[in-house]
Amino acid sequence: MDKIVALCKRRGFIFPGSEIYGGLSNSWDYGSLGVELKNNIKQAWWKRFVQNRDDIVGIDAALIMNPKVWEASGHVANFQDPLVECKKCHSRFRADNIKDGICPNCGEKDSFTGEQMFNLMFKTFIGPTEESSNTAYFRPETAQAMFVDFKNVLDTSRKRLPFGIAQVGKAFRNEITPGNFIFRTREFEQMEIEYFFPTPQNDSDWNRYFELWRKEMLSWIKDDLGVGLEKVYEHEIEASELAHYSKRTIDFEYDFPFGRSELYGLAYRTDFDLRNHEKSSGQNLKYRDPDTNEEFIPHVIEPTWGVDRSVLVTLIDAYSEKDGKVILKLKPKLAPYKAAVFPLLANKPELIKVARKIYLDLKQDFMIAWDDRGNIGKRYASQDEIGTPFCITVDFQSLEDKMVTVRDRDSAKQERIKISELREYLGDKIK
Ligand code: ATP
Numbered sequence: 267m268d269k270i271v272a273l274c275k276r277r278g279f280i281f282p283g284s285e286i287y288g289g290l291s292n293s294w295d296y297g298s299l300g301v302e303l304k305n306n307i308k309q310a311w312w313k314r315f316v317q318n319r320d321d322i323v324g325i326d327a328a329l330i331m332n333p334k335v336w337e338a339s340g341h342v343a344n345f346q347d348p349l350v351e352c353k354k355c356h357s358r359f360r361a362d363n364i365k366d367g368i369c370p371n372c373g374e375k376d377s378f379t380g381e382q383m384f385n386l387m388f389k390t391f392i393g394p395t396e397e398s399s400n401t402a403y404f405r406p407e408t409a410q411a412m413f414v415d416f417k418n419v420l421d422t423s424r425k426r427l428p429f430g431i432a433q434v435g436k437a438f439r440n441e442i443t444p445g446n447f448i449f450r451t452r453e454f455e456q457m458e459i460e461y462f463f464p465t466p467q468n469d470s471d472w473n474r475y476f477e478l479w480r481k482e483m484l485s486w487i488k489d490d491l492g493v494g495l496e497k498v499y500e501h502e503i504e505a506s507e508l509a510h511y512s513k514r515t516i517d518f519e520y521d522f523p524f525g526r527s528e529l530y531g532l533a534y535r536t537d538f539d540l541r542n543h544e545k546s547s548g549q550n551l552k553y554r555d556p557d558t559n560e561e562f563i564p565h566v567i568e569p570t571w572g573v574d575r576s577v578l579v580t581l582i583d584a585y586s587e588k589d590g591k592v593i594l595k596l597k598p599k600l601a602p603y604k605a606a607v608f609p610l611l612a613n614k615p616e617l618i619k620v621a622r623k624i625y626l627d628l629k630q631d632f633m634i635a636w637d638d639r640g641n642i643g644k645r646y647a648s649q650d651e652i653g654t655p656f657c658i659t660v661d662f663q664s665l666e667d668k669m670v671t672v673r674d675r676d677s678a679k680q681e682r683i684k685i686s687e688l689r690e691y692l693g694d695k696i697k
Contacts, residue, residue, distance in 0.1 A: 267524060277652050279581070280294050280296055280297060281297055282295075292445060293451065308573060311490070312434065322459060323429070324433065332402075338545070344510045345387060347383070348361035350380070384440075386442075388403060390404060406437055408458045413551075428462060428464075430459045431459070431462075434457045437453070457570075462553070480500070483530055492580070499521075500518060511539065512535060515531060551563065584596045598656075601653040604655065605655070608657060610660060620664060624685060628689060631689060632692055655675045670683060
């Protein structure tokens with residue numbers, strides 16, 4: 267982890283937040299390369315699960331919703347963790363994170379206060395006065411907007427069951443023990459889908475959708491993030507441990523350097539949310555079957571992905587070292603830069619002119635880096651470290667034959683490609 271954190275800081279993927287003021291505990295800012303990687307992950311997800319499918323549509327809802335939403339969803343009453351305090355050093359921890367009664371901070375044994383329940387929602391006030399009647403919450407998950415907007419989406423998209431509503435956006439949780447870099451922070455992004463289907467007549471009716479999503483989630487990890495499944499585990503949550511809304515949950519866990527921990531989740535939320543919102547709002551949230559005219563509240567399967575944990579797992583899996591040098595083997599689709607363009611020598615205007623034209627042309631379609639400092643070996647190493655899959659060098663021969671050397675990050679193989687074919691070449695490789 268230390269190597270990943272250092273690389274992220276050194277190369278501008280992720281920095282400590284508010285650093286000039288001494289930071290803010292566990293807040294992180296994405297830098298110029300990190301924001302590209304994160305956006306590429308979100309775009310790949312949106313393309314795969316929204317744009318490429320007929321049965322899922324997207325929304326982008328407000329972060330602060332009517333507080334009644336969180337009463338109906340059960341978050342005001344139930345979204346809490348047990349908090350304990352060490353009587354010796356006064357550090358606070360989530361009770362379920364304490365092992366053998368030992369304080370993770372000072373090592374004292376059995377010195378904890380009794381458990382106190384602590385609600386994880388961030389409170390704020392709407393308007394100029396801080397009165398309880400004005401209390402609102404930053405959303406602790408994106409999911410509720412899909413239920414609250416269900417009727418509007420249904421009426422405007424005219425989708426038929428089964429169909430899903432997807433959203434990517436920020437969520438906020440006042441976590442008691444954030445940490446492990448961007449793994450657990452107080453503000454983070456989620457990519458969530460609520461996939462609605464008719465009232466199941468038996469367990470196999472809903473399990474069918476659950477299984478479909480289970481496979482989709484594994485395929486996303488492998489095919490889109492390019493992360494091998496050897497370190498991914500499915501953890502079936504026991505009935506007694508299930509969240510208040512869930513009938514079945516699987517946590518997809520990953521062997522992070524700090525231990526096996528949750529990457530993503532998949533839950534069968536039944537009709538819990540729509541039913542409660544119908545009751546609380548007094549609005550009809552039923553679906554009317556266009557063939558039978560029958561009205562009912564659909565059930566829902568919820569696959570949920572943390573964006574920041576996706577970034578972290580992608581970085582960890584891609585990180586490799588060769589001869590003491592870092593190579594970030596990111597999938598080309600996710601890499602911040604798709605290629606870097608180099609003039610062989612920085613002081614030859616005829617080389618610069620050709621290289622600059624290639625750079626500007628390719629930039630119309632791809633994120634392209636430019637580097638004319640130091641020797642070619644240093645430039646390769648610098649691009650390897652940030653995961654740039656291809657380096658394009660313009661040399662003196664290029665002026666004659668209108669070809670350039672393209673070097674592949676992972677194999678270090680070089681081939682000569684016609685300048686006029688570079689765009690197509692990169693496009694094919696990235697796909
Ligand atoms: P955990 O058990 O790790 O607290 P959770 O089960 O509460 O997570 P969910 O409510 O299922 O998490 O949230 C869905 C997804 O959002 C998680 O699988 C994870 O990827 C991401 N996530 C949740 N909490 C955080 C956080 N504090 N920081 C970063 N990502 C988070």
